[in-house]
Amino acid sequence: MKQYSNVVDGNLVESTESWPVHNPATTELIGHAPVSTADQVNAAVAAAKAAQPAWAAKSDAERVEILMKLLETFSENKQYLAEWIVKEQGKPMAGPGAMFEMDAVLGWTQVPLSLEVPVEVVFEDETRRDELHRRPFGVVGAITPWNWPLMIAIWAIIPALRMGNTVVLKPSEYTTLGTLEMVRLMNEVLPPGVLNTVSGDGIVGKTLVEHKDVDKIMFTGSQATAQKIIESSSGNMARLTLECGGNDAAIMLPDADPSAMAEGLFWRAFINMGQTCACAKRLYVHEDQYEETIGVLKGLADAMPMGNGMDEGIVLGPIQNEMQFNKVNDLVEDAKSNGARIVTGGEPLDQPGYFYPITLVADIEDGARLVDEEQFGPVLPIIKYSNVEDAIASANRLDVGLGGSVWSTDIEAAASVASRMEAGTVWVNSHGTIHPMVPFGGVKTSGYGLEFGVEGLKAVSQPQVISINKPQG
Ligand code: NAD
Numbered sequence: 305m306k307q308y309s310n311v312v313d314g315n316l317v318e319s320t321e322s323w324p325v326h327n328p329a330t331t332e333l334i335g336h337a338p339v340s341t342a343d344q345v346n347a348a349v350a351a352a353k354a355a356q357p358a359w360a361a362k363s364d365a366e367r368v369e370i371l372m373k374l375l376e377t378f379s380e381n382k383q384y385l386a387e388w389i390v391k392e393q394g395k396p397m398a399g400p401g402a403m404f405e406m407d408a409v410l411g412w413t414q415v416p417l418s419l420e421v422p423v424e425v426v427f428e429d430e431t432r433r434d435e436l437h438r439r440p441f442g443v444v445g446a447i448t449p450w451n452w453p454l455m456i457a458i459w460a461i462i463p464a465l466r467m468g469n470t471v472v473l474k475p476s477e478y479t480t481l482g483t484l485e486m487v488r489l490m491n492e493v494l495p496p497g498v499l500n501t502v503s504g505d506g507i508v509g510k511t512l513v514e515h516k517d518v519d520k521i522m523f524t525g526s527q528a529t530a531q532k533i534i535e536s537s538s539g540n541m542a543r544l545t546l547e548c549g550g551n552d553a554a555i556m557l558p559d560a561d562p563s564a565m566a567e568g569l570f571w572r573a574f575i576n577m578g579q580t581c582a583c584a585k586r587l588y589v590h591e592d593q594y595e596e597t598i599g600v601l602k603g604l605a606d607a608m609p610m611g612n613g614m615d616e617g618i619v620l621g622p623i624q625n626e627m628q629f630n631k632v633n634d635l636v637e638d639a640k641s642n643g644a645r646i647v648t649g650g651e652p653l654d655q656p657g658y659f660y661p662i663t664l665v666a667d668i669e670d671g672a673r674l675v676d677e678e679q680f681g682p683v684l685p686i687i688k689y690s691n692v693e694d695a696i697a698s699a700n701r702l703d704v705g706l707g708g709s710v711w712s713t714d715i716e717a718a719a720s721v722a723s724r725m726e727a728g729t730v731w732v733n734s735h736g737t738i739h740p741m742v743p744f745g746g747v748k749t750s751g752y753g754l755e756f757g758v759e760g761l762k763a764v765s766q767p768q769v770i771s772i773n774k775p776q777g
Contacts, residue, residue, distance in 0.1 A: 307336040308484045310344070310503055313351035314496025316488065317344060319503075325481055328394040328622040329612040329657045337480035340502035345472075345511045348500040352443045352470040353517045355497025360440050360468035368417050371465055373493045375413055381489055382406045385454060387614075388482030393453055394621040394658070396613030400575045401621070408455040409486075412756075415740035416463045421761050426769075433772045438765035440468035441519035441543060445512045447533070449525045450478035450624055451579040451680075457483050459755055460522035460764075461490075461499060467765040469520070470498050474512055476525075477505040478625050510536050518542050520764060524581070525549075527704075527749050545753030545763050547581070548746060550706025551678045553699035554584035554735055555721065557692065557712035562593050565711050565733070566600040572709070572735035574605075574662055577623055577682045582707035582729070582736035582744075586675055587686045588695040594688045598666055601686075602648050605662040612657075623658040623681055632660055632681035635674045639685070644668040649683070670698050678704070692721065700726045705748035709735035 305324070309316035319338035327334050340348070359367070378385070382403070389395060389402035397403055424436040446460035457473055464471050475483035480503045487501050502508055506529065513521055513536040523533055524547040537544060554569065556562070573584040589597045610620040623629040629652070636650055649663030663683040665674060674685045689695040699708055708727040712718035715732060722730035728746045731737060738744050743759040745751060753763050 305333050305335055307338055308481050309488070310338055310340060310348070310484060310501045311487050311491050312344070312348045312500045313355070314491055317347075319344065325392060327391045327657075328624050329391075329659075331656050334391050335481050337477070337484075337503055339504040340508050342511050345502045345508060345515065348472045348502050349443060349512070349515045349517050351497040351500050352472050355495065356440070356442055356468075356470040359465075359470055359495065359498050364466075367466060367468065370493065370495075371413070371417055371462065374490055375410060377489050377493055378406065378410050378413065385409075385482060385486055388485055389454060390613040390621070392482045393450065393479050394613060394624050395576050396618045396621045398617070399619035400571060401613060401619070405452055405455050408452070409458045412455060412458045412740045413462050416466055416761060419758050419761060421467075421758060421765070431774055431776065433774065435770045435772070437768045437770055438467065438762065439768045441764065441766055442469060443518050444469045444471045444520045444522060444764060445515070445518045445542070446471055446473040446522045447509050447512070447525065448473065448475050448483070450476035451576060451581070453479035453483050454486050456524050457486065459524070463755070463760050464520075464522065464764040465494075465498060467761055469764055470500075472500045472502060472512060472518070474502050474504070474509050477503070506532070513537050513542065514539060516540050521545070522764070523547065530751060543766070545755065546751035547753075547755060548704075548706070548749065548751040549581055549678045549680065550704045550727070550746060550750045551585050551676070551702050552582055552707040552709070552727065552735065553586045553588060553725070554709040554711065555588045555692075555695045555699060556590060556593065556597065557710060557714070557718060557721065558590040558592060559713050559717075560593065560711045561713060562597040562600050566597070566604060568734060569711065570601060570604045572737075573684045574620070574682055575736070577620060578684070579624060579628065579680055580736060582738065584684070584709060584735045585679060586699075587684055588689050588698060589686055591688050591690050594666075594686075598647055598664060598686060601664055601684075605648050605664060608662065610659065610661065620662065620682070623660055626658060628681060629658040629660060632679060632683055635677065635679050636663055636665070636683055639665050639668055639672055639674040642672060644672065644674070644685075670701065676702060696721060696724050703748050704746070704750045706746040706750035707731065707736060709733075
């Protein structure tokens with residue numbers, strides 16, 4: 305079975321060490337992922353550093369023209385890359401799955417290339433003119449997770465390149481192959497050295513973060529890793545954008561209509577089997593609508609076809625890896641043993657692959673592990689409240705703050721509750737519906753820095769003031 309290659313300085317690079325990669329739906333071997341040595345990490349950073357001055361010396365319009373060609377690359381290879389997503393990550397081809405992820409790859413390429421970051425005149429009088437320019441950092445290290453592997457790589461790569469940086473990307477060890485294939489195809493368009501990859505686990509990531517020639521890290525992943533990255537970057541003082549996990553609360557206000565909102569809520573909790581940073585992960589429902597809400601969500605959960613994402617009609621796939629599968633199972637077992645009610649699901653499916661059914665857990669409270677810990681899987685705890693103030697307090701009581709949502713037929717009332725939630729984004733009558741024009745990032749331990757929109761372009765560039773003394777008299 306083939307070992308896939310990293311790309312360094314435009315060349316395919318093999319490794320002496322590799323590990324087997326299996327399809328999470330079928331357990332079938334799909335290829336071998338290379339493990340980069342420390343020397344290979346050094347070579348990738350050296351290639352990025354060497355390529356950066358010429359890339360930055362191009363005009364913005366020239367860079368945009370080259371990067372726009374990637375849209376063609378992604379369109380032409382959409383099916384090929386989507387198949388990699390299905391067989392490596394597990395999300396199905398249909399529904400909000402692999403094709404949806406490829407549409408996001410296209411959207412998050414096009415939009416950052418269409419935005420402007422104008423020079424700002426921050427002060428001017430008859431004696432001086434002060435302009436705020438944006439300059440590239442130099443080499444950006446991008447470190448990505450396994451849930452939306454291609455899309456999240458693109459979130460980091462495109463803005464960084466647009467602003468004149470070069471990039472070394474390290475994909476997750478769980479979803480390396482599809483990402484390496486995408487970068488190989490992108491290198492058919494990009495000048496050598498502009499976009500490089502290294503692969504392996506956290507040791508390779510740490511080597512990249514510590515490298516003296518890495519100037520900025522774009523990280524998406526867990527809090528625990530983010531904290532290690534903060535420590536590892538103390539030597540080079542690389543600037544950090546940290547997009548970490550959350551434990552998003554969704555609050556249904558007492559006037560919400562459970563039937564009307566159920567389908568939206570269902571997908572906002574279970575898109576990609578709940579393995580999404582800004583999924584609804586704790587649902588707070590008023591006591592008057594508690595059983596009705598549980599009933600309509602159960603109806604949807606029981607009707608959604610789950611299976612191998614290559615098969616027609618499948619809209620839910622497996623959990624991506626064994627570690628996550630065990631974590632989800634463990635949280636459900638803990639909830640059961642503490643007396644929670646399993647409305648549907650609650651046991652792994654007896655078939656090959658990491659299949660766990662959509663699981664709704666009722667009669668559970670704040671303080672239970674399934675409520676307080678990020679499950680990152682197809683399980684939703686549904687918590688009853690009697691007073692909206694208590695629901696807001698519950699939503700805010702954890703140390704994470706990525707997203708949140710408020711569901712109601714009264715938009716004004718919902719927006720007012722939204723403004724009191726401690727999260728980087730709070731959606732009204734939706735959840736996790738990110739957009740490439742709209743800045744996105746967490747508060748509290750969900751990270752710092754913003755991605756997307758003009759703010760996202762600013763995040764991969766550094767300010768420089770040009771202060772001009774005007775001739776007098
Ligand atoms: P993870 O932190 O385990 O791994 C993320 C990446 O960091 C991987 O590439 C991994 O190899 C690398 N890594 C591990 N140790 C490292 C180290 N010491 N130094 C440098 N790199 C290291 O996260 P994961 O399990 O892949 O992803 C799931 C988490 O990501 C969840 O918590 C989820 O909520 C979060 N997430 C957040 C966002 C967001 O935008 N906020 C988006 C997607 C996922």
